[in-house]
Amino acid sequence: MSIYIQNFKKFRPLLGELIARDIKTKYRKSVLGVLWTLLNPLFMMIILSVVFSNLFKFDVEYFPVYLLSGQLIFNFYSEATTASMSAIMDNGPLLKKIYVPKYLFVLSRVFSSTINLLASFTALILVMLAMRVELHYTVLLVPIPLIFIVLFSLGVGLILSAITVKFRDIMHLYSVFVTALMYLTPVIYPMSILPAWLTPIVKLNPITNILQMFRNVMIYNSLPSIASMIIAIVECSIMLVFGLYVFYKNQDDFILYI
Structure with a gap:
C-alpha cells in the first residue's frame, strides 16, 4: 500500500495538470467559459420547473x-461517468510514450x-436565497452526500473506462442506460406519486438514497438517518472496490486496444 501512496504523491502534480486541461478543453473558445457551469443548471431548472410544475401539478414546495x-x-x-469512459482512449498517445x-x-x-x-x-444556493428558502444548520452536512456521490461515480467510472477500451459499443449503450x-x-418527481410496485425499484437505485440525503440536509432540515448512511457507505465501498479490481485486472491490456 505504501508503494501506491508514494506513487500517487509522485504523480500528484500531473493529476492537477490533467484536471486543469480537462476544464480548459471543455470550455475552449467559449465566451462565458466556466460561467456555463452556473448557467446550464439554472436554465434547465427554469424550463423543467415551468413544464412539470404546471403540467403535472406536483405538490412540492419550492x-x-x-x-x-x-x-x-x-x-x-x-x-x-460518461467522461470517465473515454479517459484511457483519449490519452492513448501519452500512455504509449x-x-x-x-x-x-x-x-x-x-x-x-x-x-x-x-x-x-x-x-443552488443562489436560487434558494432568491426564493427565500431558509438555510438550516444541516447545510453544513452537505459534504457527506457529495462525497458519497463522488466516490460512487469514481467506482463506476473505473469500471466503464476499463471495459470501454475493449468494447467501444459501451459508449453508445451507456447513454441509453443513463436516460x-x-x-x-x-x-423531477416526488416519491409520493409513484405506484406501490415502482417505489421499491426506485429505492434500489443507489443514487436515490444519496439524492434524498442531499435534499434532506439542504432543504428539509433533516439529519441523515443511520440507515441511509450505512447503505450509502456499503454501496460506495462495494462500487469503489469493484471498480479498482476491474481496472487493475485490465490495465495491462489497455496498450493493446488504444
Whole structure:
C-alpha cells in the first residue's frame, strides 16, 4: 500500500495538470467559459420547473429548488461517468510514450466534474436565497452526500473506462442506460406519486438514497438517518472496490486496444 501512496504523491502534480486541461478543453473558445457551469443548471431548472410544475401539478414546495437539487446530483453522476469512459482512449498517445499511472486519467475526469458540481452547488444556493428558502444548520452536512456521490461515480467510472477500451459499443449503450436511470431517480418527481410496485425499484437505485440525503440536509432540515448512511457507505465501498479490481485486472491490456 505504501508503494501506491508514494506513487500517487509522485504523480500528484500531473493529476492537477490533467484536471486543469480537462476544464480548459471543455470550455475552449467559449465566451462565458466556466460561467456555463452556473448557467446550464439554472436554465434547465427554469424550463423543467415551468413544464412539470404546471403540467403535472406536483405538490412540492419550492419545486425549482427541489428540481435543481436533483439535477445537481444526477447530472454530476452522468457527467463524471460518461467522461470517465473515454479517459484511457483519449490519452492513448501519452500512455504509449511514457509510464503514467492509468487511474490518474479517470481521477482527473471525475475531479474536473467535481469542480462543476461545486459550481452547480453555488447556483443552488443562489436560487434558494432568491426564493427565500431558509438555510438550516444541516447545510453544513452537505459534504457527506457529495462525497458519497463522488466516490460512487469514481467506482463506476473505473469500471466503464476499463471495459470501454475493449468494447467501444459501451459508449453508445451507456447513454441509453443513463436516460433510463434518470427516470428511475426522483430528480423531477416526488416519491409520493409513484405506484406501490415502482417505489421499491426506485429505492434500489443507489443514487436515490444519496439524492434524498442531499435534499434532506439542504432543504428539509433533516439529519441523515443511520440507515441511509450505512447503505450509502456499503454501496460506495462495494462500487469503489469493484471498480479498482476491474481496472487493475485490465490495465495491462489497455496498450493493446488504444
